[in-house]
Amino acid sequence: MAKDSELLTSVSKTSTDSEFFSPMPAGYKPGRTKYLFVMGTVMSGLGKGIFSSCLAKLMQDKGLKVAPIKLEGYLNIDSGTLNPFRHGEVFILDDGMECDMDLGTYERMLDQNLSRANFCTSGQIFNDVLNKERHGDYLGRDVQMIPHVTGEVKLRLRNLAMKTNADVVFVEIGGTVGDLENAYFIEAMRELAYEEGQNSSCFVALTYILEPQTLGEQKSKAAQLGIKQLMQFGVQPDIIACRCASPVTDTVRQKISVYSNVPFERVISLPDSASIYTIPAMLRDRGLDFEVARLLKIEERLNLRHERKAWAQWCDFTDKIEAAQKPVTIAITGKYTSVRDSYASILNALEHAGIALGAKVNVKWVETTSITDANVSEPLGDVDGVIVPGGFGTRGTEGKICCIKFAREDHIPYLGICFGFQMAVIEFARSVCGLKGANSTEVEPNCPEPVIDYLPEQLKIEGLGGNMRLGGHDIELKPDTLAWRLFLEARTARMRFRHRYEVAPRYIELLEKAGLVFSGKAPNQPIMQILELPSHPYFIGTQAHPCLTSRPLRPQPMFVGLVAAALKKRYLQNDFPDPVSAVQKLCS
Ligand code: GLN
Numbered sequence: 242m243a244k245d246s247e248l249l250t251s252v253s254k255t256s257t258d259s260e261f262f263s264p265m266p267a268g269y270k271p272g273r274t275k276y277l278f279v280m281g282t283v284m285s286g287l288g289k290g291i292f293s294s295c296l297a298k299l300m301q302d303k304g305l306k307v308a309p310i311k312l313e314g315y316l317n318i319d320s321g322t323l324n325p326f327r328h329g330e331v332f333i334l335d336d337g338m339e340c341d342m343d344l345g346t347y348e349r350m351l352d353q354n355l356s357r358a359n360f361c362t363s364g365q366i367f368n369d370v371l372n373k374e375r376h377g378d379y380l381g382r383d384v385q386m387i388p389h390v391t392g393e394v395k396l397r398l399r400n401l402a403m404k405t406n407a408d409v410v411f412v413e414i415g416g417t418v419g420d421l422e423n424a425y426f427i428e429a430m431r432e433l434a435y436e437e438g439q440n441s442s443c444f445v446a447l448t449y450i451l452e453p454q455t456l457g458e459q460k461s462k463a464a465q466l467g468i469k470q471l472m473q474f475g476v477q478p479d480i481i482a483c484r485c486a487s488p489v490t491d492t493v494r495q496k497i498s499v500y501s502n503v504p505f506e507r508v509i510s511l512p513d514s515a516s517i518y519t520i521p522a523m524l525r526d527r528g529l530d531f532e533v534a535r536l537l538k539i540e541e542r543l544n545l546r547h548e549r550k551a552w553a554q555w556c557d558f559t560d561k562i563e564a565a566q567k568p569v570t571i572a573i574t575g576k577y578t579s580v581r582d583s584y585a586s587i588l589n590a591l592e593h594a595g596i597a598l599g600a601k602v603n604v605k606w607v608e609t610t611s612i613t614d615a616n617v618s619e620p621l622g623d624v625d626g627v628i629v630p631g632g633f634g635t636r637g638t639e640g641k642i643c644c645i646k647f648a649r650e651d652h653i654p655y656l657g658i659c660f661g662f663q664m665a666v667i668e669f670a671r672s673v674c675g676l677k678g679a680n681s682t683e684v685e686p687n688c689p690e691p692v693i694d695y696l697p698e699q700l701k702i703e704g705l706g707g708n709m710r711l712g713g714h715d716i717e718l719k720p721d722t723l724a725w726r727l728f729l730e731a732r733t734a735r736m737r738f739r740h741r742y743e744v745a746p747r748y749i750e751l752l753e754k755a756g757l758v759f760s761g762k763a764p765n766q767p768i769m770q771i772l773e774l775p776s777h778p779y780f781i782g783t784q785a786h787p788c789l790t791s792r793p794l795r796p797q798p799m800f801v802g803l804v805a806a807a808l809k810k811r812y813l814q815n816d817f818p819d820p821v822s823a824v825q826k827l828c829s
Contacts, residue, residue, distance in 0.1 A: 262388035263436055264396045266403045274402035275409045275537040276442040278430050281417045282467025283449040287484045289413050290343030292447055292511070294350035295520040297411045299530040301351055302551035304544025308407035309347040309355070310398065311340070313362040313415045314422030321707050329582030333737045333789055334360075337712025342585050343413065345789065346517070349589060352792050358401050363422060366393050386425055387432075394429035395436075408542055418446075418471045427474045434476075440538040446471055446478040447511075450485040450493055459485065461493045465500045472501070479536050480529070481508045488512045507532060516562055516592075518793060521555065558596070558793055565596045569807040572605045572624040574641050574661075575632060587630055587658070590791035594800040597827050600808055609640025617643045625807035626654040626779075629661030631739070631786060635684045642668045649780060654806035656799060657782025659740055662772060663693045665782045666744050666752065669774075674755045683742050692752075694745040696768070713737050714763065716770045716785065722760035723781060724771045726821040727798040729828065734761065736770075736785035743784065744769040779806030779820055798824045 265271075279293040290311065297307045317323065320331045321339030329342040338357040348355055370393050374384050382389075402410050412430065416423050434442040448464040464483065471478060481503050483489045489510035498505045509527045514520055524530065534540050571591060573584060581588060588604065595602035607620045617640075621627060627648040629641050641661070645668040648655040657665040663681055670679035670692045678689030702708045715733040718725040728734040744752075744759075746767040753759060761771030761783065774780040779802060791797035802820035809817045818826060 260388070262392045263432070264392055266396070266400050269399050269403055271436060272438045272441050274399075274407055275440075275539060276398065276430075276433060276437065277409055277411050277445065277533065277537070278434075278442065279411065279413045279445045279447060280427065280471065281414075281447045282419070282471060283417065283463045285415075285417050287447045287449055288517075289415075289447050290341075290346045291517050291520060292445075292482060292524075293411050293413045294343075294347045295517070295524055296445075296529060296533065297347070297409070298350045298521050298555075299525055300409055300533065301353075302548045302555070303530065303534075304547035305408040305539070305542060306406060307351065307409050307411060308359065308401050308405040309344075309351070309411040309413065310359050310361060310401055311343050311347075311413045311415060312394070312423075312426050313341060313360075314420055314426070315362055315415075316364040316367070317362055318364040318368065319360070319362065319707055321709075322705055325583040330585050331739070332586065333711060333739050333786065335713035335735075335737060339707065339711065339739070341415070342582060345586050345589070349792055350517075350521075352794065358397075358404055361394075361397050366390060366397070369393055387428060390425055391429035391432055394426060395433045398433065408539060409537065418467060418474070424474070427471070427476060431475045440536065443480065443533055443536045444471075444476055444478045445480045445482060447482045447484060448497075450483050450489050452486055459487075459490055459493045461496045464497055468497070468501045478503055479507065480532065482511050483508065484511050484513075486513050516559075518559055518562060522559065554794065561596050561599070565599050565601050567600045567808065567812070568603055569595075569600050569625045569804065569811050570603045570605050570623065571626040571628060571803070571807060572607045572621055572644070573628045573630060574607045574609045574637070574644050575630050584630060586786070586788035586791070587628065590788040590797050590800040591804065593791045593793055593796035594804040596793075597796045597801060598804050598808060598823060600804055602804060607644065609637035609644060612637075612640030612643050614643050614646065617647045620644075621647050621651075621653065624653065625811040626656070626803050628656045628658065628803070629664055631659035631661070633660070633683070638664065638681075638684050642671075646672055649774065649777060652778050652810075654779035654803055654810060655777075655781070656779075656803045657772075658788065659738075659784060659786055662782035662784050663742060663744070665772060665780075666692055666757070669752060669755070669757050670748065673757075674751055676751075681742055690748075692745055692748045693742050696741060696743045699741045709739050709741050711739055714785075716761040716783075717764045718771075719758070719760045719762075722758055723773045723775070723779075723802075723821070724760035724799075727781075727802050727824050729798075729825065733764070735790075736783065736787055737789045738785050740784060778810065779803060796827065798828055801827055 279289050281287045281289050301307045319339045320341050331339050332342050332345040335354050336356045340360040344355055414426050446468055448467050451460045494508045498508045591602045641664050645665050667679050670676040676690040679692045680688035681693030682691045713735050715735050717733055758773050759769045760773050762769050770784045772782045787797045787799045801824045805820040805823035
């Protein structure tokens with residue numbers, strides 16, 4: 242397979258005597274890879290990523306190679322500097338890319354690790370164009386939005402097609418049609434569809450049907466106008482998916498069909514659904530998978546035997562969703578508690594573990610700014626488990642430490658993620674080792690006992706973008722520990738990281754002597770990555786983000802362990818497996 246650098250250098254340079262500019266990677270054959278474009282009209286937040294990933298899953302089940310890509314209109318180079326409160330969580334890929342949370346949806350739905358080639362922002366596009374201009378790649382040309390910037394977008398998509406050898410590239414355009422910052426993406430799609438030839442691309446418009454309470458009926462005008470706007474760009478949608486709180490009526494579907502030249506059968510109703518994992522079945526019931534195969538003329542590439550097996554496995558999983566009824570309550574502390582999207586991967590990981598164990602996991606959000614040792618039993622007295630998730634800065638940290646102390650002393654199952662791992666070290670240092678002044682230098686730069694301090698490599702770094710310790714790393718597991726058992730006695734486990742601080746190496750011995758076990762560390766450095774307390778039913782923390790690699794059919798072991806321990810605590814019954822046996826049963 243060609244490397245990115247080879248692909249880019251092989252791109253033909255432009256010339257001054259032609260208006261055409263459509264760079265292609267070496268060896269690229271137009272028409273071989275098909276493209277499916279997903280765009281939104283009326284409003285953002287329609288679930289374009291969910292729709293696109295579910296459709297991609299159906300095609301992948303049929304033996305096709307699929308590659309998703311998200312195009313973001315904003316000028317940031319990646320999502321690393323975005324506030325999760327505004328944009329949802331920052332999802333980290335194995336190669337260290339900090340990207341939009343939709344990439345998490347694709348990874349989970351497709352059970353596929355993605356890379357930076359699957360995520361593209363306007364910032365990256367313009368950065369590349371400007372670098373090429375300085376390099377002299379455009380020869381004597383004035384560099385223009387069309388054809389140069391759109392050419393760069395098409396090149397990205399074709400590079401992805403080459404790199405992955407995909408049958409279908411699923412292109413999701415962020416925001417909505419009509420956003421100024423997305424207009425050139427849509428123009429690039431239009432050009433690409435033309436250049437690739439007949440039956441090479443399929444345009445899907447997601448739209449929203451309003452249902453004002455005062456009228457009590459569905460209204461399609463906003464959807465019609467949104468689709469018209471798309472058609473003004475020269476794009477004729479092939480499929481229109483109508484999102485709505487309830488099933489969309491045939492009358493509304495007919496109206497949309499009349500106004501958009503899209504056959505009635507291809508104007509589909511997509512009502513809200515309790516779990517995203519039931520959406521593939523919804524799309525399949527409407528025949529969308531075969532409709533797409535017909536539009537792209539790839540019927541002969543489908544492997545239906547592969548599909549039967551994949552679909553049976555998926556249905557086994559979705560059947561368990563309804564059966565997962567035993568309630569358990571897990572508290573999640575954090576400052577972004579009003580926005581569920583900020584913790585999307587954690588919620589997914591809990592859902593996966595819950596479904597696997599037959600549990601309905603209810604989340605109790607706990608805002609920690611006013612929590613003290615005196616009042617912590619109010620929010621946590623009735624919960625079955627506690628998670629302190631990743632975080633930055635100082636707000637609410639003392640409250641988080643009180644929650645961890647309460648979980649440790651009252652034997653409530655605990656999972657600390659990244660910041661929650663660091664806070665657990667501080668709590669232990671203060672309460673058990675007697676280091677009253679223990680803290681993180683992130684929270685208190687001149688604290689007397691900096692048990693959590695800068696990673697040495699971070700001291701040299703300036704600015705905030707893309708420079709934390711990022712991405713997938715192997716963790717060396719210590720034999721005969723809880724972590725080692727949860728990872729089925731493997732020598733290493735791979736997880737994804739995003740941090741600047743670590744356990745200060747000079748405190749490790751003291752902490753271990755007092756009973757804290759560091760059961761996972763970086764293979765060749767003294768970076769502590771998993772901690773546990775053997776005297777506690779389930780107290781574990783990790784510097785990594787285990788939630789990022791949980792998949793529906795392969796729930797993440799640390800989460801399975803937490804939910805199993807929570808079930809055991811709540812129901813006090815011996816017929817519940819302990820965390821390790823639960824993982825052994827499910828994950829082996
Ligand atoms: N703020 C902490 C650090 O930078 C933890 C980061 C996180 O939770 N992702 O190390």
